[in-house]
Amino acid sequence: MSSVLESPSLDSQNADAKHAPARPLVIALAGNPNAGKTTLFNSLTGLRQKVANYPGVTVERKEGSWTIASDLRSARLIDLPGLYSLDAASMDERIARDVLTGNIPNLPAPDAIVAVVDATNLERNLYLVTQLLEYGRPLVIALTMVDLALKRGLEIDANELAESLCVPVIPVTAQQRVGLDDLSKAVLRVIGRKAEGARWRLSDCTECELMALMSGGGDSIDRQTALRTLYADELPQDDGLREAIESARERLAHINVNWWQEPLIARYDWIEQISSRAVKKHAAPRLSTTERIDRILTHKFFGPLILIAVMLLVFQTIFSWANLPMDLVDKGFGRLGEAVGSLLAPGLFRDLLVDGIIAGVGGVLVFLPQILLLFFFIAILEDTGYMARAAFLMDRLMRGVGLHGKAFMPLLSSFACAIPGIMATRTIENPKDRLATIMIAPFMSCSARLPVYTLMIAAFFSGRKFFGFLSVGALMIMAMYLLGIMVAIGVAWVLKRTILKAPTPPLVLELPPYRVPNFLTISQMMISRAWLFLKRAGTVIMAISIILWALATFPRPPQANVVNNDAAVAQATKAGEESETDAGVKTAPGLAGQSGEQLSQSYAGRAGHLIEPVIRPLGFDWKMGVALISSFAARETLVSTLSVIYNVGKDRDSSSDSLVNAVREAKREDGSPAWTPLVALSMMVFFVLAMQCMSTVAVVRRETNSWRWPLFMIAYMTVLAYIASFITYQGGRLLGFN
Amino acid sequence: MEIAENINALFGRTTEQISNAPRSLDILPIGTQARVTGVTGSGAIARRLLEMGVVPGAPVRVIKAAPLGDPIEVRVRGYHLALRRTEAKTISVTSD
Numbered sequence: 001m002s003s004v005l006e007s008p009s010l011d012s013q014n015a016d017a018k019h020a021p022a023r024p025l026v027i028a029l030a031g032n033p034n035a036g037k038t039t040l041f042n043s044l045t046g047l048r049q050k051v052a053n054y055p056g057v058t059v060e061r062k063e064g065s066w067t068i069a070s071d072l073r074s075a076r077l078i079d080l081p082g083l084y085s086l087d088a089a090s091m092d093e094r095i096a097r098d099v100l101t102g103n104i105p106n107l108p109a110p111d112a113i114v115a116v117v118d119a120t121n122l123e124r125n126l127y128l129v130t131q132l133l134e135y136g137r138p139l140v141i142a143l144t145m146v147d148l149a150l151k152r153g154l155e156i157d158a159n160e161l162a163e164s165l166c167v168p169v170i171p172v173t174a175q176q177r178v179g180l181d182d183l184s185k186a187v188l189r190v191i192g193r194k195a196e197g198a199r200w201r202l203s204d205c206t207e208c209e210l211m212a213l214m215s216g217g218g219d220s221i222d223r224q225t226a227l228r229t230l231y232a233d234e235l236p237q238d239d240g241l242r243e244a245i246e247s248a249r250e251r252l253a254h255i256n257v258n259w260w261q262e263p264l265i266a267r268y269d270w271i272e273q274i275s276s277r278a279v280k281k282h283a284a285p286r287l288s289t290t291e292r293i294d295r296i297l298t299h300k301f302f303g304p305l306i307l308i309a310v311m312l313l314v315f316q317t318i319f320s321w322a323n324l325p326m327d328l329v330d331k332g333f334g335r336l337g338e339a340v341g342s343l344l345a346p347g348l349f350r351d352l353l354v355d356g357i358i359a360g361v362g363g364v365l366v367f368l369p370q371i372l373l374l375f376f377f378i379a380i381l382e383d384t385g386y387m388a389r390a391a392f393l394m395d396r397l398m399r400g401v402g403l404h405g406k407a408f409m410p411l412l413s414s415f416a417c418a419i420p421g422i423m424a425t426r427t428i429e430n431p432k433d434r435l436a437t438i439m440i441a442p443f444m445s446c447s448a449r450l451p452v453y454t455l456m457i458a459a460f461f462s463g464r465k466f467f468g469f470l471s472v473g474a475l476m477i478m479a480m481y482l483l484g485i486m487v488a489i490g491v492a493w494v495l496k497r498t499i500l501k502a503p504t505p506p507l508v509l510e511l512p513p514y515r516v517p518n519f520l521t522i523s524q525m526m527i528s529r530a531w532l533f534l535k536r537a538g539t540v541i542m543a544i545s546i547i548l549w550a551l552a553t554f555p556r557p558p559q560a561n562v563v564n565n566d567a568a569v570a571q572a573t574k575a576g577e578e579s580e581t582d583a584g585v586k587t588a589p590g591l592a593g594q595s596g597e598q599l600s601q602s603y604a605g606r607a608g609h610l611i612e613p614v615i616r617p618l619g620f621d622w623k624m625g626v627a628l629i630s631s632f633a634a635r636e637t638l639v640s641t642l643s644v645i646y647n648v649g650k651d652r653d654s655s656s657d658s659l660v661n662a663v664r665e666a667k668r669e670d671g672s673p674a675w676t677p678l679v680a681l682s683m684m685v686f687f688v689l690a691m692q693c694m695s696t697v698a699v700v701r702r703e704t705n706s707w708r709w710p711l712f713m714i715a716y717m718t719v720l721a722y723i724a725s726f727i728t729y730q731g732g733r734l735l736g737f738n
Numbered sequence: 739m740e741i742a743e744n745i746n747a748l749f750g751r752t753t754e755q756i757s758n759a760p761r762s763l764d765i766l767p768i769g770t771q772a773r774v775t776g777v778t779g780s781g782a783i784a785r786r787l788l789e790m791g792v793v794p795g796a797p798v799r800v801i802k803a804a805p806l807g808d809p810i811e812v813r814v815r816g817y818h819l820a821l822r823r824t825e826a827k828t829i830s831v832t833s834d
Contacts, residue, residue, distance in 0.1 A: 085789040123815045124791045152816075261777070264788040268796075290818075291801075300805045392820045396806035399822075405809075506783045506825050507809050508790065511818040 025068065025075035026108050027187060028099055030132060031116030032125050033082030034385070034512035036144035036174060038521050040116055041079045043174040044183075048074075051528040060426075068184045075187075078110065084124070086131045090429045100135055112138040112187050119149035119156050119171075120513070122279060123271050129165065130200065130267045134224055138190040141169040142183055148513075153284025160278040166196045175518070200270035202262055205255055209248045216244055231263055290385075290513040297386070303393050310386070311412060314377045322447075325369035333362025348553075356549030361542055368534070370447060372526055374413055374420045379525045381409070383517040387427075388509055395507055401489050402496030404428055405507055407437040411488070414444035415481075418696045422703055423529060432502040436495045438703060439713060442696055443488035445481045445688060448635040452687050453477050455639055456680040459663045476684070484688045487720065548633055551604040599644060604629055618686065618722070619679040619729040621668055628686075635692045678737045682729040690721035763798065763812065764826035771799045772831035774814075779828040791815040792829060 031037040041049075045064025052061045062079035080099060081092035095104075102109025115132055117125040132139055143158055162169040168186040172179035201207065213226040221229070230249070235242045252259035296302055337358045344350040381387045387409055395405030406428045414421030421441045428434040445453075457473040496502070599605050608626035615625050623645045631638040639659070646662040666674040691697070691714045700710040766772055774796045777784050791814055792798070801811040801818065809822045 084786070087785065087789065121815070121817045124817060127789060127791065154816075258776070258778075258780075260780070261784075261788055261793075264785070265793045268788075268791060268793045294802075294811075294818075298802065298804070298811070304805050388820070392804055392809060392811065395820075395822070396804060396808050399808075506786075507820060507822045508783065508786050508825060509809075509820040510790075511811060511820055 023108065024065075024073045025112070025191070026078065026110045027066065027068075027075050028078045028080055028110035028113045029116065030080045030083065030096065030100075030113055030128065032084055032118060032121070032128060033510065035082070035116045035118040035121075035125055037079065037082060037116045039518055040114075040142060040144065040172060040174040041077065042518075042520050042524065043177060043180060045077055047524075049079075049524075051531075066184075069188060072188075075111075078107070083128060085128060086135075091431075092429075100132075100137060110137060111191050112140065114183070114187060115139060115141050117141050117143050117169075119143050119146045120152060120154065122149075122154075122156065123268070123275050126165075126271045126274065127267060130271065133165070133167070133195050134227075136194045136224065138193050139167045139195040140183065140186045140190055141165070141167055142179075143169055143171045144174065146171045147173070151284075152288060153282040155280040155282060157278045157280070161274065164274040164277060200266045202266050206252060206259075206262055209252060213241075213244060213248065227263065231260060288513070293514050294389070294511070298389050298392060303389075307390055307393055310381075310390075314374075314412075317373065317377075322370040322373050326366050329366045329368065330362065333358055333365065337362075351553060352546065352549060355553075356546045357542060359545070359549075361545065365534075368530060370417055371420050372530055374416050375526045375529050376522065378409065378413060378420070378424055379522040380517050383515065383522060385512045385514045388511050391507075391509060392511060401492040403437060403492055404430070404433045405509070407433065410437055411441060411444055414441040414446060417446050417448070418442045418444065418693065419699050420529070422696065422699050425703070430502065432496075432500045435704065435709065436492055436500045438700060438709070439495060439500075440488040440492050442691055442693065442713070442717065443484040443491070443689065445484045446635075446693075448693065449480070449687050450477075451636045451639050452631075453480055453684055455642075455659065455663070456684050459660045459675065460677040460680045476681075480684055480688050483685065483724075487689060487724075491716075491720075545633070548604075548630065551607070552599055552602045552630070554603060555601065556598070599626060617730065618725040619676075619682045621674050623666070623674070624683070631687075632690075632692045633694045635687060638687070676737075678729060678732040681732070682725045685728045686721045686725040688721075689717060689724050691717035761831065762827045763800070763829040763831050764810070764823040766800045766831065768800050768802055770833070771797060772833050773797055775830045775832050777829055783825055784828060787821075787825070787829065790819065792819075797834070798829075798831060 029037060029041055041062065041064060044066045049062060049064030052063075060081070064077045064079070065074040066077040068075045078099060080096045083093055083096050086093060086097050086100070098104050099107065100110065100113065113132055115129050117129060129139075129141065141161070143156065143161075146156060149156060158169045158171050168190065170179050170183045170186050172183055174180070202210070210223060210226050210230065213230060214221055214223060229236055229241065229245060235245060249259065252262075256262070297306055337354045340358060341350060341354045344353065378387075381390070390408055391405035393405075394408040398405050398407055407425070410421045410424040410428075412421075413424050418441045421444070422438050425434045425437045425441070428437060453476070457476055461472045461476055600608075604626055605622075607629055608622040608624075611625045611629070612620075612622040615628065620628065623642075626645060627638045627641040630641040642663065643659050646659070646666060663675050664673075668674050697710045697714065700713060701707060704710070763772070763774075774792055774794055776794050777787050777792060796814055799813045801813055803810045804820075809820045810826060811818055811820050812826075813819070
């Protein structure tokens with residue numbers, strides 16, 4: 001074995017490096033989805049990787065550092081999104097093409113490309129390779145799943161493949177680290193060498209047209225450029241060239257109406273020639289393991305049943321497992337607030353820190369366990385290949401409202417929390433379908449609404465039963481979930497026929513072979529998603545927490561003094577304790593420390609009075625108005641705000657029963673009860689439909705890259721909530737309730 | 739059956755010829771093996787189908803239909819692909 005340094009081709013690499021001595025090598029990793037690209041990327045980079053977004057789009061940009069040789073600087077390994085082709089149909093493909101051609105800011109064109117090719121699926125994987133070859137960049141093929149191919153009776157001759165394609169082909173088994181050294185050596189060897197273009201030919205007529213384009217006009221262009229311009233979607237700017245292209249297309253269309261299909265078919269013809277030489281087919285089992293599993297999992301009858309069972313399992317675990325860490329986070333922040341509160345001198349700064357920032361950020365962080373768990377399940381479902389089956393099973397139903405089968409999982413996730421759900425819509429290629437899914441995701445009743453439903457039901461609907469066993473409370477919660485789903489369906493239907501008008505999205509979806517999930521991949525996905533959530537949504541939430549705190553604090557009543565502040569701290573502690581008994585109820589950002597009296601004097605209190613005429617027809621008074629305003633930051637703050645308003649938190653022993661009693665006994669100025677079952681129902685309906693979650697707004701802003709959509713979302717959801725609450729309350733009164 | 743054969747005879751065709759005549763993938767019964775003869779239509783979907791290997795000459799097999807009858811699952815070039823019947827309609831096939 002000669003060392004890497006002695007290999008002659010490294011000289012050319014050194015020569016190449018002279019042009020840009022300062023920068024590390026840039027290597028791009030490209031391949032079909034499910035080809036084993038992520039596993040290879042993780043094996044090559046270990047944990048030295050970072051995830052960000054490409055500028056202006058939500059395509060994830062994964063980069064890692066790869067120790068390509070012990071005596072060389074680590075290379076920058078760019079993990080391109082999973083691709084079937086480079087023809088820029090989707091955002092992913094456009095980004096990949098921009099990376100390969102060096103059109104991404106601060107990222108030089110790659111010195112070499114590693115193409116990951118799945119041996120079990122050679123022909124379709126080679127299609128992307130033919131396109132990569134056409135870009136002429138130095139290329140190495142990493143052949144994955146060779147053992148799996150053997151099991152299916154496919155024996156692949158890597159040498160023959162390398163000879164036909166004129167590029168090195170290295171069989172790798174990334175998880176066992178087999179072939180990784182050979183891969184590094186091969187990459188170093190090809191750097192500075194252009195790959196020969198793919199050697200496929202078009203029909204004589206088309207080749208003639210290409211020749212004419214290459215020589216015609218002022219400056220001559222090479223064959224690849226001519227080919228790309230001839231078949232590109234958009235016409236070139238240059239007048240002469242555009243005319244030449246237009247007339248060439250006209251002549252080609254005259255011969256064959258499907259003239260544009262010619263290069264695609266020609267590539268596959270070439271691929272079939274290569275694979276007939278490089279692949280030996282042996283007897284294989286009639287049914288693969290995947291096909292056998294699918295006989296059950298996509299069975300006409302058992303398939304949907306299993307899907308429902310999987311959904312139930314995911315929900316059950318999210319609701320029950322997440323409670324413990326959520327309580328810990330909540331209590332931790334309560335303690336932190338207490339500790340900071342006792343260390344600092346009483347005053348505005350301490351209040352800002354404890355009631356504004358710590359309570360507010362804690363209020364967001366409390367969702368982290370749920371988000372992590374949900375992403376854990378999504379990652380497992382995706383990594384095993386089940387997610388594509390769920391889309392397959394659900395597509396017909398989703399299509400009924402004009403959505404894609406892929407929208408099913410994000411919407412399902414939104415029942416736990418809309419944030420990971422909205423982040424999971426990234427798998428939907430068509431931007432309009434993705435937007436429609438994002439827009440209806442918050443209608444799925446998330447876990448933050450549960451404390452509100454629970455309080456309302458405990459106060460007004462508990463203890464009653466239908467037929468002796470069906471509790472009214474359970475039926476009402478189910479009704480609230482159903483209301484959200486029905487409205488979501490209606491809104492999707494309207495959106496897809498108006499502002500997001502687009503033909504029903506096509507479904508051309510690969511059902512990949514089932515695979516044992518890779519826990520490194522899964523944990524990395526969880527960590528990167530959690531980090532994205534914390535970093536972006538966290539900054540916005542912090543700002544909003546501070547604003548809310550200020551609104552609830554200023555102007556300060558003249559008698560505000562040290563005693564009051566101590567009471568505030570006691571109250572913040574109390575809010576923390578309450579969540580022990582009532583999981584999900586957490587400290588209200590900005591409001592936890594305010595006394596009821598001060599609150600009514602504050603801007604938030606004044607705003608409550610201000611909006612009272614508007615919310616009166618819904619059955620709400622100004623105190624509920626304050627609670628509503630505060631809950632626009634996060635829904636469950638309604639509960640803690642109400643306990644502040646009704647001064648429940650004064651004695652530290654009070655349990656959440658006291659809030660239920662306070663709500664039942666609350667009186668209006670005229671002495672009539674503030675809350676009735678009808679008011680509670682109206683409030684619940686409002687909470688089903690209103691956009692009251694700043695974290696969701698922040699995530700929608702991030703995912704859609706504009707303020708237009710999140711603002712539209714707030715507006716239309718609030719209007720819908722108002723109308724529905726209005727109908728509930730006024731309709732109820734007409735029917736004789738009060 | 740007899741009537742169908744009579745009608746076909748009227749037009750001078752036999753049942754055999756009918757089964758070999760090009761038809762679209764969406765009407766193939768489950769379990770049928772066929773060969774692609776072309777992808778009609780233009781735009782992103784036709785391009786994506788061709789890119790994924792559904793080109794003239796490629797063998798395809800209809801594996802199953804989803805519980806509600808749509809989409810369908812086909813095998814092409816050794817992998818499994820789900821597509822709606824509307825998309826399958828644009829793929830013309832001929833029996834082997």
